[in-house]
């Protein structure tokens with residue numbers, strides 16, 4: 267049952283992390299408290315096992331020459347059936363996985379990717395590129411409709427090497443299937459880092475980051491992976507499309523920009539040249555408290571427009587401080603940080619703290635001073651910033667049992683301009699809280715933090731925690747989630763935000779994407795897709811439909 271062609275440590279197919287890792291006693295107690303606080307009860311539900319699932323036989327045989335790279339074991343197929351959204355976890359707990367790929371292919375190299383796409387194009391087989399499978403919007407689910415002969419999940423894990431480092435230009439050629447820790451471990455001996463740390467860092471890949479336009483470490487300037495990409499190489503059913511290594515170019519619409527955000531619909535990214543950073547030696551950190559959230563927001567706006575460009579500037583609203591364990595809900599907290607490999611950041615921090623004081627923020631001056639003296643040390647991992655970081659890293663592990671106990675724990679993220687933010691924040695929270703109350707009969711806890719900030723607006727990230735069902739019934743909670751997710755999609759668009767700042771469109775955000783973009787633009791994308799993928803085999807139903815096929819909204823939100 268546990269046979270797999272994967273060469274990586276065995277993943278927990280129904281949740282987050284590797285299969286052998288478990289929560290600490292303290293963490294389990296914390297989940298229990300949370301479930302009870304929301305009015306639920308801890309149930310001793312059995313975790314999903316591979317043997318709980320009956321999978322249909324694969325509908326097509328792989329080509330003989332490539333067969334050694336194809337797996338149809340239940341574990342491999344289940345591991346690639348869904349991403350890691352709330353709805354994905356809930357469906358795993360329910361043992362309801364309606365779109366299992368017929369096969370999982372593990373190409374050894376780029377030529378194998380070319381051969382697989384060629385075979386799939388000729389046999390009407392849908393291909394779903396797969397990086398770490400951490401999609402939270404239905405990006406890797408094989409919900410491709412009934413017009414395909416079969417569906418193959420194309421797992422890029424064997425293309426996971428750093429191939430070249432150019433220290434002069436400070437860039438590296440990295441294969442797309444490298445997970446965050448894999449690429450960082452290979453860059454470290456060269457003294458470099460990519461410094462792209464999404465919360466899913468451990469289990470997401472360079473290729474996934476590029477095609478979903480992932481948001482990472484930096485709160486300002488290099489916020490998206492886009493800013494770190496120097497050039498890309500993508501295999502399409504019509505041939506290989508590679509861009510030149512250039513620091514910048516004004517030659518027509520950017521080729522790399524077609525790849526960024528393409529979500530596996532135009533081709534399979536096999537490698538990219540990425541801009542690197544030196545490891546930071548100088549840091550300055552502060553945890554700031556605002557008794558008035560509005561003043562905190564104004565302070566962040568002033569910082570975003572100051573030209574100081576902090577690397578970290580996350581404003582947690584009072585409810586978010588409770589979720590993160592860094593406050594009691596009586597105040598907002600801003601985690602502020604500067605870093606550099608080249609020069610001390612003390613003057614930047616001192617100026618930022620003047621801005622903070624002007625907006626009524628308070629902080630522990632001694633701890634800020636310590637962080638500035640602690641060149642290269644661990645001060646930034648202690649205190650409020652450290653507690654927040656620890657909760658940030660462990661949160662995905664806590665979600666698994668919470669979902670199994672009937673809680674709805676979900677997040678959605680967006681961006682909007684400063685002039686609209688106040689009304690946006692109020693409107694979105696109100697609409698979502700109402701939707702939760704209506705769908706579940708229970709109150710919602712809706713919190714917000716800024717993940718990234720820009721001179722013209724923030725990227726707010728909302729977390730919803732609610733009791734989906736008092737009896738811990740996951741099916742009722744999932745049904746309620748469908749209504750809540752639709753309401754959240756509508757709320758961010760209605761109040762003036764984007765459907766996604768960095769989680770991508772996938773399947774679950776398509777309704778919002780279709781409201782956000784003009785039909786003519788989506789037709790341009792379809793035309794581009796028809797050129798590189800004339801049979802429409804690549805990730806059908808994600809982002810857009812192939813030109814001549816109606817896949818529509820499928821997956822967790824749509825028809826099954």
Ligand SMILES: Cc1cc2nc3c(=O)[nH]c(=O)nc-3n(C[C@H](O)[C@H](O)[C@H](O)COP(=O)(O)OP(=O)(O)OC[C@H]3O[C@@H](n4cnc5c(N)ncnc54)[C@H](O)[C@@H]3O)c2cc1C
Nearest residue numbers: 397398399400401405464465466471473474480481530535
């Ligand atoms: C707990 C948690 C925390 C998260 N935190 C963040 C965060 O901080 N920032 C953020 O931006 N996102 C975050 N995400 C979302 C997710 O991790 C990102 O979207 C990530 O970029 C996906 O990478 P992946 O390698 O896991 O891709 P997958 O989930 O495997 O795939 C995502 C999409 O990319 C396509 N794809 C994957 N690899 C390739 C390739 N080589 N070529 C072409 N298409 C490909 C897939 O077909 C799919 O459409 C989080 C998710 C979870 C579950």
